[in-house]
Amino acid sequence: MAYLQLRGIEKFFGEHRAIKGIDLTIQQGEFIVFVGPSGCGKSTLLRLIAGLENIDGGSLMLDGRDITDQPSSKRDLAMVFQSYALYPHMSVYENMSFALKLAKVDPAIVREKVERAAAILNLTTYLERTPKELSGGQRQRVAIGRAIVRAPKVFLFDEPLSNLDAALRGQTRVEIAKLHRDLGATTIYVTHDQVEAMTLADRVVVLRDGLIEQVGTPLELYDRPANQFVAQFIGTPQMNVVPLQQLPAPVQQQAPAGAAGGAIGLRPENIAVRNTGTTPVGGQVDLVEALGAETLIYVSTPGGAQFVSRQNDRTSLRAGDAVSLDIDASQAHWFDAAGHVVAGQGA
Ligand SMILES: Nc1ncnc2c1ncn2[C@@H]1O[C@H](COP(=O)(O)OP(=O)(O)O)[C@@H](O)[C@H]1O
Numbered sequence: 001m002a003y004l005q006l007r008g009i010e011k012f013f014g015e016h017r018a019i020k021g022i023d024l025t026i027q028q029g030e031f032i033v034f035v036g037p038s039g040c041g042k043s044t045l046l047r048l049i050a051g052l053e054n055i056d057g058g059s060l061m062l063d064g065r066d067i068t069d070q071p072s073s074k075r076d077l078a079m080v081f082q083s084y085a086l087y088p089h090m091s092v093y094e095n096m097s098f099a100l101k102l103a104k105v106d107p108a109i110v111r112e113k114v115e116r117a118a119a120i121l122n123l124t125t126y127l128e129r130t131p132k133e134l135s136g137g138q139r140q141r142v143a144i145g146r147a148i149v150r151a152p153k154v155f156l157f158d159e160p161l162s163n164l165d166a167a168l169r170g171q172t173r174v175e176i177a178k179l180h181r182d183l184g185a186t187t188i189y190v191t192h193d194q195v196e197a198m199t200l201a202d203r204v205v206v207l208r209d210g211l212i213e214q215v216g217t218p219l220e221l222y223d224r225p226a227n228q229f230v231a232q233f234i235g236t237p238q239m240n241v242v243p244l245q246q247l248p249a250p251v252q253q254q255a256p257a258g259a260a261g262g263a264i265g266l267r268p269e270n271i272a273v274r275n276t277g278t279t280p281v282g283g284q285v286d287l288v289e290a291l292g293a294e295t296l297i298y299v300s301t302p303g304g305a306q307f308v309s310r311q312n313d314r315t316s317l318r319a320g321d322a323v324s325l326d327i328d329a330s331q332a333h334w335f336d337a338a339g340h341v342v343a344g345q346g347a
């Protein structure tokens with residue numbers, strides 16, 4: 001049975017239809033990530049679920065209860081924001097216990113809950129400090145702790161790691177994943193970062209311009225994107241998408257009929273760079289990025305197509321070198337003129 005059910009959810013800001021009818025079913029315990037480019041409506045959708053914005057159309061059910069018009073305080077959800085919004089003059093303990101104290105929970109129970117959350121988040125030794133005596137990562141953990149002590153039905157996160165530097169972001173991401181495994185709480189997490197989406201989610205919801213483009217497990221989206229937008233949003237470097245007419249004839253001939261006027265999509269790992277003259281697709285190296293564990297080679301062809309190839313071994317190739325591209329067409333994604341995947345992939 002659905003735990004959280006969104007049906008035809010809409011939101012207008014004045015004339016602007018920011019959320020254009022979202023249908024989504026979330027199961028209990030799932031970790032769902034909303035991902036998409038800036039301005040696509042991720043935060044708005046989360047705020048509609050949280051009750052921080054009014055829903056203009058559609059309905060929202062939580063655990064069998066219609067909460068569409070319920071105030072935020074009655075929804076049994078807890079939100080963690082990008083800005084930690086901690087009370088600066090209160091200790092970590094007071095910050096984490098504040099909501100329970102307001103709710104007049106027995107102080108002994110409050111202590112027990114805060115101490116348990118602090119232990120989970122490695123904050124036990126910091127309980128008497130104030131936020132300014134903490135690092136960014138510790139503050140973010142306090143913000144998460146504040147949500148945990150409320151034991152909500154659903155955790156809502158809006159880009160909680162954006163303010164952290166790269167190393168801490170990676171570390172906190174691992175902690176959030178562990179936390180979800182330990183608590184098993186239903187979680188909705190918003191990010192513009194597809195790597196965060198891929199690493200954290202049970203299912204990813206790709207949003208664009210107020211609409212859902214695709215919902216799936218991380219690898220479903222990677223292996224079977226429904227359209228060119230999802231194909232290029234998920235994965236770094238981006239999937240190569242090249243118009244059919246720019247492809248050499250031997251590759252064009254492998255395209256299914258529906259791809260006429262469309263494009264081929266190839267992940268960088270499905271293109272290999274070979275010695276010049278060894279395949280029908282010739283090209284020239286534009287750039288080599290040696291990242292250590294992997295090497296990215298950017299190649300352009302006489303037809304005007306540009307490809308990036310990812311390989312695990314290092315290369316002695318340099319910009320300007322003539323090469324041949326070995327394209328694994330069995331791994332190709334074919335898109336029609338509108339950017340939708342062509343059914344019955346492969347020739
Ligand atoms: N309070 C608001 N008033 C007017 N427009 C808003 C408001 N909040 C968001 N928007 C608009 O709604 C769209 C989605 O915004 P948002 O949900 O913040 O995007 P995201 O979180 O995906 O970056 C944007 O076009 C944004 O400008």
Ligand SMILES: [Mg+2]
Binds near residue numbers: 042043044
């Ligand atoms: Mg946002």
